[in-house]
Every structure is written in C-alpha cells, then in structure tokens.
Amino acid sequence: MLILINPKGLFNPVRTIFSEIAYPFQKTFSIVGRSLDESFAFMGSIGAMKTENEKLIRENNSLVSEIASLQEAKKENDTLREQLNLAPKDKFDLEAAFVIGQDPQSLGSWIMIGKGSADGIKPGMPVIVSDGILVGKVDEISPNSSKVSLLTDSGNAVNVSDLETGAKGLIKGAYGLGMMMDMVAQADVLNQGDTVITSGLGGDIPRGLLVGTIQEVKISSDKLFQQAIVIPRVRYQKLDIVFVIK
Amino acid sequence: MQNIFIGLILFLSVVLQTSFLPNFFPAGAVPDIALIVIIIWTAQVDFNAVLKWAILGGLLLDLASFWPIGMDVFSFVAVAFVVNSLSKRFLVNQFAWKFFIVMAMIAIGTLINYVIVFSLMKMLVSFKGLADSSGSIINQDLFLKPLYNLIVFAAIYWPLEKLDKTFKYNKRIIIKR
Numbered sequence: 519m520l521i522l523i524n525p526k527g528l529f530n531p532v533r534t535i536f537s538e539i540a541y542p543f544q545k546t547f548s549i550v551g552r553s554l555d556e557s558f559a560f561m562g563s564i565g566a567m568k569t570e571n572e573k574l575i576r577e578n579n580s581l582v583s584e585i586a587s588l589q590e591a592k593k594e595n596d597t598l599r600e601q602l603n604l605a606p607k608d609k610f611d612l613e614a615a616f617v618i619g620q621d622p623q624s625l626g627s628w629i630m631i632g633k634g635s636a637d638g639i640k641p642g643m644p645v646i647v648s649d650g651i652l653v654g655k656v657d658e659i660s661p662n663s664s665k666v667s668l669l670t671d672s673g674n675a676v677n678v679s680d681l682e683t684g685a686k687g688l689i690k691g692a693y694g695l696g697m698m699m700d701m702v703a704q705a706d707v708l709n710q711g712d713t714v715i716t717s718g719l720g721g722d723i724p725r726g727l728l729v730g731t732i733q734e735v736k737i738s739s740d741k742l743f744q745q746a747i748v749i750p751r752v753r754y755q756k757l758d759i760v761f762v763i764k
Numbered sequence: 765m766q767n768i769f770i771g772l773i774l775f776l777s778v779v780l781q782t783s784f785l786p787n788f789f790p791a792g793a794v795p796d797i798a799l800i801v802i803i804i805w806t807a808q809v810d811f812n813a814v815l816k817w818a819i820l821g822g823l824l825l826d827l828a829s830f831w832p833i834g835m836d837v838f839s840f841v842a843v844a845f846v847v848n849s850l851s852k853r854f855l856v857n858q859f860a861w862k863f864f865i866v867m868a869m870i871a872i873g874t875l876i877n878y879v880i881v882f883s884l885m886k887m888l889v890s891f892k893g894l895a896d897s898s899g900s901i902i903n904q905d906l907f908l909k910p911l912y913n914l915i916v917f918a919a920i921y922w923p924l925e926k927l928d929k930t931f932k933y934n935k936r937i938i939i940k941r
Contacts, residue, residue: 528833
C-alpha cells in the first residue's frame with residue numbers, strides 16, 4: 519500500500535542525485551553495449567556475405583534495367599510527400615541526444631537520454647527520431663539526463679489524426695505492447711493501414727509528426743467511440759539517437 | 765571496505781541492467797543482474813546479513829528504473845527471504861551440487877520477482893486509474909526471463925565466488941593479527 523501511495527515527486531531529489539552519479543557510467547555502458555551489439559551483428563553476417571555478394575551481383579544486373587521505371591516512381595513519390603504535408607524536420611529547434619538507458623522491466627516504457635536541464639530540456643518536450651517520427655515526451659529531467667516516456671507508456675496521451683481520413687482521436691500507450699488510438703467519433707472513418715500523425719491539438723506537440731500505422735479497428739467497450747491499435751513506426755529498443763524539440 | 769565494494773557491485777549491476785544489457789536482450793526480458801547478485805549472496809550467508817544489500821539493490825533499481833520507490837525493494841527482500849529458506853534446506857546437505865542448486869534458486873527467484881513486480885504494477889495502474897493493457901502475466905517474458913537470468917548467472921557466478929573468497933581470506937588474516 520505504501521508503494522502505491524508514495525508520492526512520485528517525494529524522491530525526485532534522491533533520483534536526481536542518483537542520475538547525476540550514474541550518468542557517466544550509463545553513458546559509457548550504453549555506448550560500449552551498442553558498439554558490441556553492432557560488432558556481433560557484423561561478425562555474424564560475415565559468413566553469409568559471400569553468398570550474398572554473388573546474389574547481389576545478379577540482382578544488380580536486373581536492377582539496372584529497373585532504374586528507368588524507378589525514375590517515374592520517384593516523381594510520384596515526391597508528389598505524395600507534398601500531399602502528406604508532414605512536418606519538415608528543419609523547422610524545429612532540435613537537440614540531439616544519445617539514448618543512455620532503457621526500462622528493463624516488461625511493463626514500463628521509457629528511455630533515458632543524455633541531455634537534461636543544462637541543455638535546455640524541459641518536461642513535456644516532444645522527442646522524435648531523425649525521420650520526424652514522434653517517439654515520446656520528456657517526463658523527468660536532471661541536469662545531464664532526462665527520462666523520456668515513450669508513446670507506448672500508458673501514462674502518455676497525445677492528440678492524433680488519421681492522415682488519410684482526417685479522423686481525430688487520442689493515442690494512449692499500452693505498456694510497451696503498442697498504442698491505442700481512442701476517442702474517435704463513430705462517424706469518422708478509420709482504415710487498416712492508415713498513417714497516424716499528431717494533430718497539434720492542445721499545443722504541446724506540433725502537428726504532422728508521424729506516430730504509426732493502424733493495424734486493427736474496433737469499437738470501444740461502451741460502444742461510444744472507435745478505437746484502433748496502432749503499430750509504432752520505429753523499434754524503440756533500437757533507438758540510438760533521438761531529437762528533442764525545444 | 766567490503767561494504768563499499770558490495771555497494772559498488774550493486775550500483776554497477778543496476779547500471780548494467782538499465783544501460784548495457786538492453787542492447788542485447790529483448791525488451792521485457794532484460795536479465796535482472798542485480799537480483800542475480802543478491803540471490804548468489806543470499807544462498808551463502810544469513811538472511812539478516814543480506815537484508816541490507818537486498819534493500820540497497822532494490823532501492824538503486826527503483827531509482828534507476830523510475831518506478832515508485834519500494835517496488836523492487838519489496839520484491840528483492842521477498843526473494844532473498846525465500847531463497848535463504850531454500851538454501852538452508854538444500855545447500856547444507858548437497859554442497860557438492862551448489863552451482864546447480866543456486867541455479868535453481870535463480871530460476872525460482874526470477875519467477876517470484878516477476879510475479880511480484882507484475883502484480884504491483886497492475887495494482888499501481890489500477891490505483892492511478894491508467895489504462896491497463898499489460899495483458900496476462902503468462903507471456904513469453906515469463907519463460908525468457910529465467911532463461912536469460914541463468915545465462916547471466918553462469919557468467920558472473922565464478923567471478924563473484926572468487927571475490928567472496930578473497931574477502932573471506934583477507935578477513936581471516938585480520939583476525940589472526
């Protein structure tokens with residue numbers, strides 16, 4: 519009972535001190551771990567490289583002939599990008615940060631980044647990856663590090679809309695298991711495979727950041743709203759560098 | 765000196781668990797290295813002697829993992845208590861099989877820790893009125909966690925044993941003086 523009612527903020531000073539002490543260790547271990555992971559992945563792929571190389575030579579020959587047709591596809595792609603009207607990354611004041619820690623528990627959903635209040639980071643700031651994909655919001659800060667609650671955290675709620683149909687709703691986390699787009703009016707249209715972006719309502723998160731793709735559409739238990747299971751566009755466990763929108 | 769060293773090991777274990785191991789293991793099944801260290805120590809000494817280290821280990825993990833303070837403390841103490849009871853029952857008679865008995869305790873301790881943390885999390889979610897979509901307690905993490913913990917246990921068991929013997933040896937020298 520004490521665990522449940524203990525106020526979260528009470529231990530913040532202790533947590534800040536701990537974060538400050540742990541920061542250099544976390545940063546070092548995180549970088550070493552990532553490098554080792556990449557090295558293992560590289561070494562594991564050496565055996566397959568020879569076979570793959572021969573295969574690639576064959577593929578290369580056929581790909582040359584496809585280049586011409588791809589030129590046309592490129593034009594179409596450019597047009598679609600304009601139509602999507604996604605938020606251009608360069609219009610934000612971004613602060614790049616390394617991911618130095620992750621939630622080891624199965625139910626949690628946060629990452630720790632190596633930038634904090636000393637770098638102008640404040641709670642509530644949105645965090646994206648390089649492609650303009652929203653991954654979460656800054657939750658707690660200390661001078662040199664910050665905790666970012668991912669979109670899959672159930673404590674997070676972000677206003678979103680369906681890019682194709684314009685249906686508006688609220689996306690909530692499902693404890694690391696995915697995301698749920700909720701509070702969508704019955705009259706609105708949601709389709710499987712639609713792209714979900716931030717709607718900008720509420721003002722805390724800019725409009726046009728990619729969130730994910732709708733996997734399944736269903737009706738809420740009270741039959742009042744539509745819900746959709748949304749699959750994130752990135753694997754949160756593999757995040758190396760993120761950008762905080764200041 | 766020994767206390768500082770043990771505290772340092774626990775601190776590094778927690779940092780490894782939150783910053784290093786997530787690079788190699790799937791989310792939700794990251795090995796509980798701090799818990800493994802506590803279980804190894806618990807199997808060797810009296811419960812009262814390991815209690816403070818279980819509390820410290822849990823506290824450090826709570827601080828590092830942003831969950832309410834006390835969740836891992838409670839879990840670690842409960843695991844230490846169970847493991848200590850089991851070690852008294854089995855390790856005394858079967859000392860030759862120590863490695864395998866401690867291994868079994870790691871598996872049991874991991875499951876107890878998983879169930880306690882999962883249950884407390886469910887209660888917390890319910891208490892705070894958050895949307896609970898965490899699913900059933902029986903999922904693949906329930907099987908992966910003990911497996912990964914056993915792998916990590918096999919890697920750190922002998923170095924920890926060696927360290928323990930070093931401290932015991934140093935202590936013996938001091939007593940002789």
